Amino acid sequence: MNKILLLEDDNALGYLLSEYLKMKNFHLRWISNSTEALVLLEKEKFDLLILDVMMPEMDGFTLAQKIKDLYPTIPFIFLTARSLKVDVLKGFSFGAVDYLKKPIDEEELVVRIQALLARLNVADSPTTYDQIKIGDYCFMPNVQQLKYNDDYTISLTSRESELLLFLWRHKNQLATHKEILTTIWGENDYFNKKSLNVFISHLRKYLSKDSNISIENIHNKGFLFKVLD
Amino acid sequence: MNKILLLEDDNALGYLLSEYLKMKNFHLRWISNSTEALVLLEKEKFDLLILDVMMPEMDGFTLAQKIKDLYPTIPFIFLTARSLKVDVLKGFSFGAVDYLKKPIDEEELVVRIQALLARLNVADSPTTYDQIKIGDYCFMPNVQQLKYNDDYTISLTSRESELLLFLWRHKNQLATHKEILTTIWGENDYFNKKSLNVFISHLRKYLSKDSNISIENIHNKGFLFKVLD
DNA sequence: AAAAAGATTAACGAAAAGTTAATAACCTTA
DNA sequence: TAAGGTTATTAACTTTTCGTTAATCTTTTT
Numbered sequence: 001m002n003k004i005l006l007l008e009d010d011n012a013l014g015y016l017l018s019e020y021l022k023m024k025n026f027h028l029r030w031i032s033n034s035t036e037a038l039v040l041l042e043k044e045k046f047d048l049l050i051l052d053v054m055m056p057e058m059d060g061f062t063l064a065q066k067i068k069d070l071y072p073t074i075p076f077i078f079l080t081a082r083s084l085k086v087d088v089l090k091g092f093s094f095g096a097v098d099y100l101k102k103p104i105d106e107e108e109l110v111v112r113i114q115a116l117l118a119r120l121n122v123a124d125s126p127t128t129y130d131q132i133k134i135g136d137y138c139f140m141p142n143v144q145q146l147k148y149n150d151d152y153t154i155s156l157t158s159r160e161s162e163l164l165l166f167l168w169r170h171k172n173q174l175a176t177h178k179e180i181l182t183t184i185w186g187e188n189d190y191f192n193k194k195s196l197n198v199f200i201s202h203l204r205k206y207l208s209k210d211s212n213i214s215i216e217n218i219h220n221k222g223f224l225f226k227v228l229d
Numbered sequence: 230m231n232k233i234l235l236l237e238d239d240n241a242l243g244y245l246l247s248e249y250l251k252m253k254n255f256h257l258r259w260i261s262n263s264t265e266a267l268v269l270l271e272k273e274k275f276d277l278l279i280l281d282v283m284m285p286e287m288d289g290f291t292l293a294q295k296i297k298d299l300y301p302t303i304p305f306i307f308l309t310a311r312s313l314k315v316d317v318l319k320g321f322s323f324g325a326v327d328y329l330k331k332p333i334d335e336e337e338l339v340v341r342i343q344a345l346l347a348r349l350n351v352a353d354s355p356t357t358y359d360q361i362k363i364g365d366y367c368f369m370p371n372v373q374q375l376k377y378n379d380d381y382t383i384s385l386t387s388r389e390s391e392l393l394l395f396l397w398r399h400k401n402q403l404a405t406h407k408e409i410l411t412t413i414w415g416e417n418d419y420f421n422k423k424s425l426n427v428f429i430s431h432l433r434k435y436l437s438k439d440s441n442i443s444i445e446n447i448h449n450k451g452f453l454f455k456v457l458d
Numbered sequence: 459a460a461a462a463a464g465a466t467t468a469a470c471g472a473a474a475a476g477t478t479a480a481t482a483a484c485c486t487t488a
Numbered sequence: 489t490a491a492g493g494t495t496a497t498t499a500a501c502t503t504t505t506c507g508t509t510a511a512t513c514t515t516t517t518t
Binding site: 219 | 462467
């Protein structure tokens, strides 16, 4: 879950936003004091800051400057009543990732935050889960390869790989001819069905080392990819 | 420099924005047709899309949906005259990173783009390497050299070096023709694909001493730079 | 037992990929 | 600006790959 720090000195708005964001399942911390923010950042890690520009003691810009120096990677959004263009430009020049003008629409704020955090999270995890364990085999659909026990690797053709993926997604269920043909070949006709048989045959051969795996034919219906665990 | 694709059917606004953004040193391409956008994205790589929501033929939302499916990582901004709240929410739900209401303030657009690209760039290339161990080889992209076991050194051409770096960054993953061509050659067409083959051939020869390294072709898709450790 | 469906292997042709050589573009330096 | 060298692209040709089709045999159904 994502931790957000909201810095807003207006009690009404601060309360409204913090309750709303909590309701939307953000882990939210609301404070109304700039110096407290710095103390808190020292102790806890936040994924996002939401800063009001107009603040007593220290205004949002100077605070942002300080934060930028201390924690250059943490993203922050400005909230402001001043919709002066020069302020918007100034906000971004300070490194803001967004700048919202009051009155704040809570729903819009939420979707903007979500869009932002989604981007941050995908940037973090380039990991494409692309390893599928099938018995003694490991199937990597993205690179169209099938590895047997670290022993050897079989390169699959596109059709073979698509078909295996389809079967795996429907493992231990009936995968009908029609489903397979329409999704992989695009058309369900006599000749493509012949092709399908050829590819089933290929896959059976590739997977023959593990007796817990089988591709069984269901007469006149389709195939059953059986994987015992 | 960052490449931006602007899709805006209003000639006056399209012209204004494209000129303004060019002046601000963006590499900008302006088109007014949704289908043209899809064709262009197939051939060229863009860092950011700016889409008008209201378009003839295909509206921005459906286009965004298509783009999202085909190129899930490319960020886009919506531009719109409809400031209906439901549209803003819809825009973000489609994966937009920002949503600007007309009339567009060009200066604000520029700073928002800059903020966005700045974040993308730091996330993308966190490090620049000057020594990369690849099996028995040591690759030095900055000096475009490839050393085999302190034994001998191969001087690489710029293309060879760029390609090897790209492959290394995508090692053990599928590097599609399109990705390679759009990032290194800038354009994805028949002839550049031919060139790519030539360079792949060069690299294979250079790297042939270490049997744990291979560049495998994935038919009709791209290449797989395999490095076993 | 006949007919239909499925399995397996092989053959084929089109398209893609690999390789080497030739040409064109691009620098540098005189 | 011309020469020479380097690099990238294009061309020409060969090899490989892949999906379909065909041929043959086996299994299932009625």
